[in-house]
Amino acid sequence: MMQRSDLKSRWVVLVLTAVILAGSYFNYDGPAALKAPLQETLHLSDTQYNLLYSVYSFPNIVLPLFGGLLVDRCGTKASLILFVSTIVLGQGIFAAGVALRRYDIALVGRTVFGMGGESLTVVQTTIQAVWFQGKEMAFAMGLGLTVARLGSVINDWVMPAIYQSGVPGLLPPLEPASALSFGFFITLLSLGCALALLLLEVRTDRFLAAQHKREQAQPLLHDTAAGAEAVVEHMSLADIQHFSASYWLLTVSCVVVYATILPFNNVAAGVIMGKYGVSLEVADRLMSIPYLIAACINPFMGTAVDLLGYRAVMLTAGAAALAAVHLSLAWTMVPVVLPLVAMGLSYSAYAAAIWPSIALVVDGRAMGTAFGLTTAVQNGGMASMPIAVGTLRDTTGSYQAVEIFFACVAMVGVAVGVALNVVNHRAGGGLNRVAKRRDALEKKLEAVIREDLEADSQSR
């Protein structure tokens, strides 16, 4: 029976989903590229500035856990339009709040934006899973993340330029709301791509329905969400109790290690400007280095993980490298490019290992629940970390204490990584093995058990 993954149009779907997410990542990092102008215009302390990131994550301490359920219930088409519309609305409110010099409205905008932003990644992953099921799924997802991260990089380059010069006849210069309004147009581009995807999905439904009628096959599953059931099965909260120690260690690792990457990016311009005395534009270009490197090497890192294994080792080494990066930013005056390049390499290695590791340690049936739970817990870290960072910066007056704090959190990541290696070794070392070899061993084991069972039933 013909499926979506048999159609060439899956590549169009990949481009559309990647551009949709790039629009979201572009605007997630909007405040980071405009840190100084935003603080100046709205008279914000570091704590208040960082709260713009915490409020993005607050709703997501719960939402991603139910994101899969919502996608299952409402379908990918409806939830895609819902979540993209939510980020359009959120970015519009945020830009309006900044234009009106109303910090409270800006916070509401970031909260609404967050309510769409993280759930959008859930529905995007589901759509990619449905269209690439049994085909190039890992490659497609890696490429999707690369394009999304390019959204962050382009943001770092474009936002300060628009802030400086505005858009003649449209947006005034030296006004942060101008750059944020440009971000609003980018969300409209995401909405345009989402509508194009909706049309493509509807046409594909019709095409497959006609095809299935011809084949006298089962009735068509009328929504991609239903089609997704084979891959991203119904979320069941009861599954959580069966998750292994490795899963929980991976989740803790995800929280602490990501807490030293994304919240660092939120204040990176401030760290670089304060320490090296460069302009906002130069600081913004420099801060794009980690994400630019990650965007370029993500698919290769993913391939390396697939070919070599060593996931748990890579997670631990990535955390250790991040601790070294933050310590060097706290205590040394090495050229800033070096720690930023090292951060990009460690981030990419870490991201390439963490998400497939989660897929390896949970039962396929509980995959949606597992990813939803990890993302929800991760957002707990993303919500609290900016508050801690802002408070530290405001009370000490410099970023040195913040950098030492980041390094300590990364060291917790190293400790969790060591524990993960021990637990994983005792459980057979699956995370450090090559997936194909692991699959082969599991298949062998299954065959032996099946033979035993058959011999058992024959002897009775």
Ligand SMILES: C[C@H](NC(=O)[C@@H](N)CCCCN)C(=O)O
């Ligand atoms: C793949 C991973 N994504 C996440 O960790 C998201 N939960 C948070 C992304 C925040 C920007 N929208 C990543 O970006 O490495």
